[in-house]
Amino acid sequence: MASATVDFGIGRILSVLENETLLLSGVHGEIDKMKKELLIMKSFLEDTHKHGGNGSTTTTTQLFQTFVANTRDLAYQIEDILDEFGYHIHGYRSCAKIWRAFHFPRYMWARHSIAQKLGMVNVMIQSISDSMKRYYHSENYQAALLPPIDDGDAKWVNNISESSLFFSENSLVGIDAPKGKLIGRLLSPEPQRIVVAVVGMGGSGKTTLSANIFKSQSVRRHFESYAWVTISKSYVIEDVFRTMIKEFYKEADTQIPAELYSLGYRELVEKLVEYLQSKRYIVVLDDVWTTGLWREISIALPDGIYGSRVMMTTRDMNVASFPYGIGSTKHEIELLKEDEAWVLFSNKAFPASLEQCRTQNLEPIARKLVERCQGLPLAIASLGSMMSTKKFESEWKKVYSTLNWELNNNHELKIVRSIMFLSFNDLPYPLKRCFLYCSLFPVNYRMKRKRLIRMWMAQRFVEPIRGVKAEEVADSYLNELVYRNMLQVILWNPFGRPKAFKMHDVIWEIALSVSKLERFCDVYNDDSDGDDAAETMENYGSRHLCIQKEMTPDSIRATNLHSLLVCSSAKHKMELLPSLNLLRALDLEDSSISKLPDCLVTMFNLKYLNLSKTQVKELPKNFHKLVNLETLNTKHSKIEELPLGMWKLKKLRYLITFRRNEGHDSNWNYVLGTRVVPKIWQLKDLQVMDCFNAEDELIKNLGCMTQLTRISLVMVRREHGRDLCDSLNKIKRIRFLSLTSIDEEEPLEIDDLIATASIEKLFLAGKLERVPSWFNTLQNLTYLGLRGSQLQENAILSIQTLPRLVWLSFYNAYMGPRLRFAQGFQNLKILEIVQMKHLTEVVIEDGAMFELQKLYVRACRGLEYVPRGIENLINLQELHLIHVSNQLVERIRGEGSVDRSRVKHIPAIKHYFRTDNGSFYVSLSS
Missing domain, CATH: 3.40.50.300 (P-loop containing nucleotide triphosphate hydrolases)
Structure with missing residues (x-):
C-alpha cells in the first residue's frame, strides 16, 4: 500500500509546482531540480507497484519499505512548504496596495525562507535518489526489490x-x-x-x-x-x-x-x-x-x-x-446472523465441547469477539481456531483488547489479513486514499455520502476529469468502493441512492493499521495512552486525526494536520487550533463545542468546516479571511446570522444553515432560516444555499448565482412572486427547490416559474390559489411535497403522469372531500396524506400506484375507512395510521373485522395514537 499515498502526494506536488512556478520567483533552480527527481521517484513507485512491491504484503522487502517511508516523509514535507508559501503569497496580495510596501520585507523574508527549505529538501531528495540508483545498478536489485507477482x-x-x-x-x-x-x-x-x-x-x-x-x-x-x-x-x-x-x-x-x-x-x-x-x-x-x-x-x-x-x-x-x-x-452473499456466527465460532473455539466455554466463564467475552467479526465467516472461523488454544479468561480478554494488533501480527489470522489486502491492493490509487480516509471515523460509524464527498474534495483526493464535476467524480469513487465490497451501504434514500455507509469492523481494523503505518490517519480514543498518542502525533506526523475522547491542550501537539475530526460529546478545549495552520478540514459535528477561537480565521488552507449539531452561536468576525473555504455547514447549530464579508469567500460551494425551531408552538414555523448578509449573491460558485430568509435584495439578485443546484428559502411573501420567479428562471441547474411562505395564510405566487426541467425535488409550503400550470412539466421530479396548499382543485390530475415521481406528500394540501387516484403514478413508492381536514374518502383505482410500498395516513379525522382499492396495491409493505379515527382502526382490527380482508396482504400495519399518558403505537398486522 505504501506507494499509494506517496504516489498521490508526489503527483499533487508536481501539479502545484507547475501552477505556482511564477509565484515561486527566485527559487526556479530548486524547483527544476525537485521536479526532475520527483518524476523519477513517481515512475519508480509506479513500476514497483506493477511488479508486486506494493508495500502491504509479506513479499515487500525492507529496502522498498524504507525507500517508500523516506519518500513519503519528503512528499509530506514539500506539500507543507508549498502550503506555507501559499499562505504568505495570499497574505501579501490581499493587502491594500498602500500597505504592500510595509509588508514587502516580511514577504521577501518568507520567500527566502521557503527557498532555503526547498534547498534542504532537494539535498534529502538527492540522497534518497542516490541510494535508489545504487541499488538499481546492483545485480541483486531485482531479487531484493521486485519479487515475482504471484509469490507470497x-x-x-x-x-x-x-x-x-x-x-x-x-x-x-x-x-x-x-x-x-x-x-x-x-x-x-x-x-x-x-x-x-x-x-x-x-x-x-x-x-x-x-x-x-x-x-x-x-x-x-x-x-x-x-x-x-x-x-x-x-x-x-x-x-x-x-x-x-x-x-x-x-x-x-x-x-x-x-x-x-x-x-x-x-x-x-x-x-x-x-x-x-x-x-x-x-x-x-x-x-x-x-x-x-x-x-x-x-x-x-x-x-x-x-x-x-x-x-x-x-x-x-x-x-x-x-x-x-x-x-x-x-x-x-449475506453475512452470518448472530446465532449462526456463534455456532461457527463455537465449533472452532471449543471443538470438543461447548461445556468448556460455560465452565470457564468464557461465553461473555467469546460473544464479544464474535460480535466484532460482524458475521464475516472467515474472520469468525480464523479467530475461533486461534482462541481454541487459550484456556483462561485473562487470555481471551487480552485478545479482545488488542484485536487490531492480533489481526496485523498473529500468524493464525494471516489469511484474514491477506484476503483483505488483496481487495485493497486492487483499488486504483485515488480510491486507496479515499478508502483509508474512511478509517478516520470510529468503528461502526454511519458515514453520510455528502459529508464524505465534501471532505475528500477538501483534501484534493478527487482527480480532475475534464467536463465532469468533482462531486460526480467523488460519487463514482463511493459507488466503486461499494461495488468492491470495501464499504457497506446501511441507508438508502427512497430514490434508490446510497445515503450512508459503514466499514466492516475487520476491514476497519486493517485499514486503520495501514493508515497509521503510512502516517496517513490516526485516532485518539479510549485505547490511546495520552503520552504515547501525543508522541505518535508529534513524531510521526499523521495528516488526519479523529479525536474520540476528551482531550487537553497538551494531549496532541501535531502542527501538520490536514484533517481534524471530533467524534465525541466530551468537553473539548480549542487551544489545539492555533497550531493547526495547515488544516484543510475541521469537522466538529455533534461535539460539545460552544465557542470557536478567533485563530480559526488564520487557517488559510481550510476548505471544509462542519459545525452541525454543535452549541456554537457565532462565527469569528474576520471569518471572510478563510478565502479557500468550500463548505460551511452550521445545520442545527445555534448560529442565527452569518458575519459580514461572507461575500468575499469566492470559492464557497456549500452553505448549509438549516435549523429546526425547537420552541415552535405550531405546525408551520418548524424551520428557521438564516438572516441574509449583504452581497451574498456575489458567491458565483455557490451550489447549495440551505436555508435563508427570503429578503427583498436576495430575491432580486438570486439569479446571479447561476451554479445553484439546491435552494431553500423561508419567510417568502406574496409580493416576492414576480422577482422570485424571474430570478429562479435564470438558474438552469436547480435540482432541489424548497419555498416556505411567511405563514400558512400567505399565498405563494409562483405561476411564472418556467425553468423547471432540472428540478428533482420540490417542496412548497404555503397557500396555492391554483395548481401551478408548470406542474406537468416536471419530468425529472422524484419528490413532491405540498404543505398547507389548501387547494380547492385536485392536483392529482396535473402530476399523475410524471414518470419519475417516487415520493408524494400531501399535508393539508387539498380542501375537497374525495381524493381519487386514477391510472398513473407508475413509479410512486411513498404516499403521505396528512391533515386533510375535509377528506372523507380516498379511492385507488386498479392499476394506479402499482409500485407503492409505504402509505401514511395522519390526522385525517374525517376518514372512517381505509382507502377503497387498497387491496389492489399488491406491493404495499407498510401502512401507517397516525391519529386517525377509531372507526377506521376498528374496521381492520383483528380477524373478522369489516375491512380486514382488504389489508391482509400488507406485512406491516401500525396504529399510532395519543392518550393522557403519552404517545403509543400498536401493530395491527396479522
Whole structure:
C-alpha cells in the first residue's frame, strides 16, 4: 500500500509546482531540480507497484519499505512548504496596495525562507535518489526489490481458496438456503449457457459455498463435465485454458494431452470448444477480478442447447452485474446472523465441547469477539481456531483488547489479513486514499455520502476529469468502493441512492493499521495512552486525526494536520487550533463545542468546516479571511446570522444553515432560516444555499448565482412572486427547490416559474390559489411535497403522469372531500396524506400506484375507512395510521373485522395514537 499515498502526494506536488512556478520567483533552480527527481521517484513507485512491491504484503522487502517511508516523509514535507508559501503569497496580495510596501520585507523574508527549505529538501531528495540508483545498478536489485507477482500472499490465498473443495459439509454454517437457491438456478431447464455470479466481500464465504455446490451429488449427476479454476489476479489466459482442460480431463479420468503446454491461444480455444461442443458442462471460476476475463474466456465455452452453466465468485459488483446473457443472474452473499456466527465460532473455539466455554466463564467475552467479526465467516472461523488454544479468561480478554494488533501480527489470522489486502491492493490509487480516509471515523460509524464527498474534495483526493464535476467524480469513487465490497451501504434514500455507509469492523481494523503505518490517519480514543498518542502525533506526523475522547491542550501537539475530526460529546478545549495552520478540514459535528477561537480565521488552507449539531452561536468576525473555504455547514447549530464579508469567500460551494425551531408552538414555523448578509449573491460558485430568509435584495439578485443546484428559502411573501420567479428562471441547474411562505395564510405566487426541467425535488409550503400550470412539466421530479396548499382543485390530475415521481406528500394540501387516484403514478413508492381536514374518502383505482410500498395516513379525522382499492396495491409493505379515527382502526382490527380482508396482504400495519399518558403505537398486522 505504501506507494499509494506517496504516489498521490508526489503527483499533487508536481501539479502545484507547475501552477505556482511564477509565484515561486527566485527559487526556479530548486524547483527544476525537485521536479526532475520527483518524476523519477513517481515512475519508480509506479513500476514497483506493477511488479508486486506494493508495500502491504509479506513479499515487500525492507529496502522498498524504507525507500517508500523516506519518500513519503519528503512528499509530506514539500506539500507543507508549498502550503506555507501559499499562505504568505495570499497574505501579501490581499493587502491594500498602500500597505504592500510595509509588508514587502516580511514577504521577501518568507520567500527566502521557503527557498532555503526547498534547498534542504532537494539535498534529502538527492540522497534518497542516490541510494535508489545504487541499488538499481546492483545485480541483486531485482531479487531484493521486485519479487515475482504471484509469490507470497496471493498464491497462498489461492491455495486456501482451493482447499474449500475439501471442507466437510458438517463444518459449514448458514449455507443451506443460498445453496438450495443456487443449485435450483444451475439445474434450471433453460437450454442456453447461463452465468451465475456469487458476489460478496473478501472472506464472506463465496468460495466455500460455491465449492459445496460444485461437489454436491445433484450437480454431479446433472452435468457431464466439470472444471474448477481459481483465477489469479494477474492471470494469463493461456494458463487458465490449460487448467480448465486439465480439470475436464481429470474429472473424466482421461489422459491429459501431452502437447498441452506447447499449445498457443488459438489451439487451446479450439481444443476446449471441440471437447465441450456437445456436452452439458459446469465451470466454476473462483475469485474473478475483472470483466475482462469473461471477454477472453467466453469464446472457449460453447453456448449450445445443453443447459451448460458457468459459476463465478467475485468481490466486485461490477463483475457480478455484467451482462453475461439471457437468464444469467447474480447472488449477493449475506453475512452470518448472530446465532449462526456463534455456532461457527463455537465449533472452532471449543471443538470438543461447548461445556468448556460455560465452565470457564468464557461465553461473555467469546460473544464479544464474535460480535466484532460482524458475521464475516472467515474472520469468525480464523479467530475461533486461534482462541481454541487459550484456556483462561485473562487470555481471551487480552485478545479482545488488542484485536487490531492480533489481526496485523498473529500468524493464525494471516489469511484474514491477506484476503483483505488483496481487495485493497486492487483499488486504483485515488480510491486507496479515499478508502483509508474512511478509517478516520470510529468503528461502526454511519458515514453520510455528502459529508464524505465534501471532505475528500477538501483534501484534493478527487482527480480532475475534464467536463465532469468533482462531486460526480467523488460519487463514482463511493459507488466503486461499494461495488468492491470495501464499504457497506446501511441507508438508502427512497430514490434508490446510497445515503450512508459503514466499514466492516475487520476491514476497519486493517485499514486503520495501514493508515497509521503510512502516517496517513490516526485516532485518539479510549485505547490511546495520552503520552504515547501525543508522541505518535508529534513524531510521526499523521495528516488526519479523529479525536474520540476528551482531550487537553497538551494531549496532541501535531502542527501538520490536514484533517481534524471530533467524534465525541466530551468537553473539548480549542487551544489545539492555533497550531493547526495547515488544516484543510475541521469537522466538529455533534461535539460539545460552544465557542470557536478567533485563530480559526488564520487557517488559510481550510476548505471544509462542519459545525452541525454543535452549541456554537457565532462565527469569528474576520471569518471572510478563510478565502479557500468550500463548505460551511452550521445545520442545527445555534448560529442565527452569518458575519459580514461572507461575500468575499469566492470559492464557497456549500452553505448549509438549516435549523429546526425547537420552541415552535405550531405546525408551520418548524424551520428557521438564516438572516441574509449583504452581497451574498456575489458567491458565483455557490451550489447549495440551505436555508435563508427570503429578503427583498436576495430575491432580486438570486439569479446571479447561476451554479445553484439546491435552494431553500423561508419567510417568502406574496409580493416576492414576480422577482422570485424571474430570478429562479435564470438558474438552469436547480435540482432541489424548497419555498416556505411567511405563514400558512400567505399565498405563494409562483405561476411564472418556467425553468423547471432540472428540478428533482420540490417542496412548497404555503397557500396555492391554483395548481401551478408548470406542474406537468416536471419530468425529472422524484419528490413532491405540498404543505398547507389548501387547494380547492385536485392536483392529482396535473402530476399523475410524471414518470419519475417516487415520493408524494400531501399535508393539508387539498380542501375537497374525495381524493381519487386514477391510472398513473407508475413509479410512486411513498404516499403521505396528512391533515386533510375535509377528506372523507380516498379511492385507488386498479392499476394506479402499482409500485407503492409505504402509505401514511395522519390526522385525517374525517376518514372512517381505509382507502377503497387498497387491496389492489399488491406491493404495499407498510401502512401507517397516525391519529386517525377509531372507526377506521376498528374496521381492520383483528380477524373478522369489516375491512380486514382488504389489508391482509400488507406485512406491516401500525396504529399510532395519543392518550393522557403519552404517545403509543400498536401493530395491527396479522
